[in-house]
Amino acid sequence: xxxxxxxxxxxxxxxxxxxxxxxxxxxxxxxxxxxxxxxxxxxxxxxxxxxxxxxxxxxxxxxxxxxxxxxxxxxxxxxxxxxxxxxxxxxxxxxxxxxxxxxxxxxxxxxxxxxxxxxxxxxxxxxxxxxxxxxxxxxxxxxxxxxxxxxxxxxxxxxxxxxxxxxxxxxxxxxxxxxxxxxxxxxxxxxxxxxxxxxxxxxxxxxxxxxxxxxxxxxxxxxxxxxxxxxxxxxxxxxxxxxxxxxxxxxxxxxxxxxxxxxxxxxxxxxxxxxxxxxxxxxxxxxxxxxxxxxxxxxxxxxxxxxxxxxxxxxxxxxxxxxxxxxxxxxx
Amino acid sequence: xxxxxxxxxxxxxxxxxxxxxxxxxxxxxxxxxxxxxxxxxxxxxxxxxxxxxxxxxxxxxxxxxxxxxxxxxxxxxxxxxxxxxxxxxxxxxxxxxxxxxxxxxxxxxxxxxxxxxxxxxxxxxxxxxxxxxxxxxxxxxxxxxxxxxxxxxxxxxxxxxxxxxxxxxxxxxxxxxxxxxxxxxxxxxxxxxxxxxxxxxxxxxxxxxxxxxxxxxxxxxxxxxxxxxxxxxxxxxxxxxxxxxxxxxxxxxxxxxxxxxxxxxxxxxxxxxxxxxxxxxxxxxxxxxxxxxxxxxxxxxxxxxxxxxxxxxxxxxxxxxxxxxxxxxxxxxxxxxxxxxxxxxxxxxxxxxxxxxxxxxxxxxxxxxxxxxxxxxxxxxxxxxxxxxxxxxxxxxxxxxxxxxxxxxxxxxxxxxxxxxxxxxxxxxxxxxxxxxxxxxxxxxxxxxxxxxxxxxxxxxxx
Ligand SMILES: Cc1ncc(C[n+]2csc(CCOP(=O)(O)OP(=O)(O)O)c2C)c(N)n1
Ligand SMILES: [Mg+2]
Numbered sequence: 001x002x003x004x005x006x007x008x009x010x011x012x013x014x015x016x017x018x019x020x021x022x023x024x025x026x027x028x029x030x031x032x033x034x035x036x037x038x039x040x041x042x043x044x045x046x047x048x049x050x051x052x053x054x055x056x057x058x059x060x061x062x063x064x065x066x067x068x069x070x071x072x073x074x075x076x077x078x079x080x081x082x083x084x085x086x087x088x089x090x091x092x093x094x095x096x097x098x099x100x101x102x103x104x105x106x107x108x109x110x111x112x113x114x115x116x117x118x119x120x121x122x123x124x125x126x127x128x129x130x131x132x133x134x135x136x137x138x139x140x141x142x143x144x145x146x147x148x149x150x151x152x153x154x155x156x157x158x159x160x161x162x163x164x165x166x167x168x169x170x171x172x173x174x175x176x177x178x179x180x181x182x183x184x185x186x187x188x189x190x191x192x193x194x195x196x197x198x199x200x201x202x203x204x205x206x207x208x209x210x211x212x213x214x215x216x217x218x219x220x221x222x223x224x225x226x227x228x229x230x231x232x233x234x235x236x237x238x239x240x241x242x243x244x245x246x247x248x249x250x251x252x253x254x255x256x257x258x259x260x261x262x263x264x265x266x267x268x269x270x271x272x273x274x275x276x277x278x279x280x281x282x283x284x285x286x287x288x289x290x291x292x293x294x295x296x297x298x299x300x301x302x303x304x305x306x307x308x309x310x311x312x313x314x315x316x317x318x319x320x321x322x323x324x325x326x327x328x329x330x331x332x
Numbered sequence: 333x334x335x336x337x338x339x340x341x342x343x344x345x346x347x348x349x350x351x352x353x354x355x356x357x358x359x360x361x362x363x364x365x366x367x368x369x370x371x372x373x374x375x376x377x378x379x380x381x382x383x384x385x386x387x388x389x390x391x392x393x394x395x396x397x398x399x400x401x402x403x404x405x406x407x408x409x410x411x412x413x414x415x416x417x418x419x420x421x422x423x424x425x426x427x428x429x430x431x432x433x434x435x436x437x438x439x440x441x442x443x444x445x446x447x448x449x450x451x452x453x454x455x456x457x458x459x460x461x462x463x464x465x466x467x468x469x470x471x472x473x474x475x476x477x478x479x480x481x482x483x484x485x486x487x488x489x490x491x492x493x494x495x496x497x498x499x500x501x502x503x504x505x506x507x508x509x510x511x512x513x514x515x516x517x518x519x520x521x522x523x524x525x526x527x528x529x530x531x532x533x534x535x536x537x538x539x540x541x542x543x544x545x546x547x548x549x550x551x552x553x554x555x556x557x558x559x560x561x562x563x564x565x566x567x568x569x570x571x572x573x574x575x576x577x578x579x580x581x582x583x584x585x586x587x588x589x590x591x592x593x594x595x596x597x598x599x600x601x602x603x604x605x606x607x608x609x610x611x612x613x614x615x616x617x618x619x620x621x622x623x624x625x626x627x628x629x630x631x632x633x634x635x636x637x638x639x640x641x642x643x644x645x646x647x648x649x650x651x652x653x654x655x656x657x658x659x660x661x662x663x664x665x666x667x668x669x670x671x672x673x674x675x676x677x678x679x680x681x682x683x684x685x686x687x688x689x690x691x692x693x694x695x696x697x698x699x700x701x702x703x704x705x706x707x708x709x710x711x712x713x714x715x716x717x718x719x720x721x722x723x724x725x726x727x728x729x730x731x732x733x734x735x736x737x738x739x740x741x742x743x744x745x746x747x748x749x750x751x752x753x754x755x756x757x758x759x760x761x762x763x764x765x766x767x768x769x770x771x772x773x774x775x776x777x778x779x780x781x782x783x784x785x786x787x788x789x790x791x792x793x794x795x
């Protein structure tokens with residue numbers, strides 16, 4: 001069992017770094033815009049933002065190949081953008097419009113894309129974990145090279161079905177990367193108050209699944225750990241657990257009393273560990289890019305996000321006849 | 333270009349809030365993500381962050397302002413170098429009339445139920461047939477407070493009663509139902525669990541077998557699906573399987589049914605599903621007094637009781653009798669309004685539509701008798717049959733799905749026991765036969781409405 005040692009940094013590649021910067025920034029700006037639209041009443045229900053956790057999906061997607069699948073919880077906007085789904089379609093689902101990925105029927109928590117092998121967007125804590133292993137089962141059954149990524153939170157890591165899944169995934173050597181996004185809180189319950197052992201990467205030990213703790217705020221560390229985990233899975237050795245140490249900057253969902261942690265705690269992470277600032281420093285400090293280059297990227301991203309928001313507010317609501325469609329598939 | 337920063341909403345139904353504190357001042361440069369100010373309502377606080385970068389040109393709404401309407405400009409943001417006199421455009425770029433706001437409150441996961449508009453119960457619906465002592469006084473209480481009081485009173489009464497669930501202790505409930513309870517009873521009796529519904533439900537069932545009286549809160553009943561096996565296979569069936577030796581005195585409670593815009597996995601009404609299971613009692617009250625009296629009876633009941641609450645009703649106020657140890661018996665319906673032309677049978681939030689419809693029908697000269705079942709298992713069909721024998725017509729109202737519904741069961745019962753009294757087929761008004769859609773317009777269509785109840789009554793009365 002690998003202990004929580006720091007994985008070796010992947011070699012610095014300027015273009016890759018710029019891509020990471022661009023992708024993480026897209027998620028952050030997209031989420032800020034979503035928060036704003038929510039404040040204006042254009043998004044309803046629950047809306048869980050991914051701000052602070054961007055490096056995880058971006059770093060892991062670097063190891064994904066065509067055909068790999070991913071599945072996650074309700075905190076899903078970042079995962080969708082990172083696997084290449086269209087920001088317009090994601091935002092329009094948040095506003096419940098016809099142009100959304102689920103044509104307005106799913107909302108923020110329930111979105112899917114067969115094309116991008118994104119299997120949701122699940123509202124029930126922990127339910128996506130066996131589903132992720134099931135996607136891996138299909139890969140194993142078909143004998144292809146693909147792996148699946150099953151993302152879940154530190155709170156979800158206590159659900160019983162996670163351990164049933166671990167046992168079978170290991171028993172059958174399913175190519176599944178279990179990604180625990182440990183942002184330290186499950187709603188208002190801190191990790192310490194909900195978990196008898198806080199080292200979540202060891203949770204597969206009883207089932208013989210290797211696990212590793214990773215600095216989830218460092219996109220290069222994430223990428224390196226992801227590459228290792230994926231190689232393990234693709235080579236037929238079975239599942240792998242990555243515990244990503246991260247932090248959510250915003251409330252659990254839109255309104256959150258924010259009394260379970262101090263503003264100083266949040267500010268400290270923002271100041272010292274921000275994943276986007278980190279890459280910005282690598283780029284500028286390493287003379288791979290100038291401030292002006294990054295400003296140009298900021299501008300470009302801003303435009304993408306504004307276009308997504310415009311699309312999401314202009315796309316019409318679904319036709320009323322849609323109420324009764326999509327309940328069952330037609331046999332053919 | 334200068335832009336207006338607008339007062340945000342903390343929830344889709346928030347209309348106004350207080351601007352508690354500015355964390356920036358005029359002249360400060362801000363970047364997106366910087367916290368601008370704190371917004372609060374009576375139950376929630378939010379840090380409001382900048383989306384655009386620029387300089388705070390003018391603060392339009394001062395610290396401590398109360399009752400600031402959503403979408404009011406609260407500050408002007410200038411671009412670097414722009415003068416403070418620049419006229420703001422209507423910002424942000426995507427401003428548009430807000431769409432699809434539903435009338436009621438949601439917020440499961442906000443750890444605070446927020447600002448539900450305090451709709452008052454329809455006027456003409458002072459309940460009849462309550463056996464209260466003469467001179468009883470009442471106090472106005474929300475459903476939320478009534479539930480808390482019922483639990484606290486029973487916990488004072490017996491050391492064996494305890495509360496467990498997600499966020500019930502330190503956070504006083506995701507919907508603020510258990511306010512003050514951790515302080516009063518301590519962490520041994522008000523217990524925060526991890527997110528492990530199947531596990532903690534099983535633990536509570538075991539504790540009940542051993543003679544304790546657990547109250548298990550599900551944040552919402554959608555999550556009780558994780559625990560359904562322990563509820564049905566262990567809690568409900570063990571007394572029978574043990575030949576009457578074992579008891580399972582436990583209450584499973586929490587929000588059930590649709591809130592607002594939370595989609596298919598968070599909007600399910602489980603009333604008819606639980607009502608099907610022998611070995612369970614199933615209660616689904618409407619008004620705060622019944623919430624209180626029935627929950628106290630449920631906690632004392634020696635059987636597993638499913639107590640189905642409603643998020644939209646949590647913030648609503650009703651008159652609760654100021655009687656020491658006020659209980660309401662499980663298994664008895666309540667007549668809210670007497671009438672001659674039609675019997676409307678409902679329960680839970682369905683009562684809102686039933687009573688509204690009865691008020692409107694009265695204006696048209698149709699007199700409806702409105703019955704709140706309150707308990708779904710065992711069901712007081714006697715009260716329903718008696719009423720139908722008088723009115724000869726019946727409409728049922730519920731939010732759940734139409735197939736194998738409570739209304740369907742009532743229709744069958746009336747057909748079997750009062751067939752000769754019926755002047756029209758019974759009509760069931762229900763939620764639609766679809767998973768709950770997210771889109772505002774579709775969600776509205778999926779729910780049962782007052783207009784549908786009125787139309788059904790007109791149809792059975794041939795008007
Ligand atoms: C089975 C179930 N129980 C409870 C909930 C309510 N709920 C939604 S999110 C959440 C906290 C989950 O925390 P974590 O797994 O750490 O994920 P994070 O929100 O931090 O991303 C809870 C309790 C739910 N959706 N499903
Ligand atoms: Mg978490």
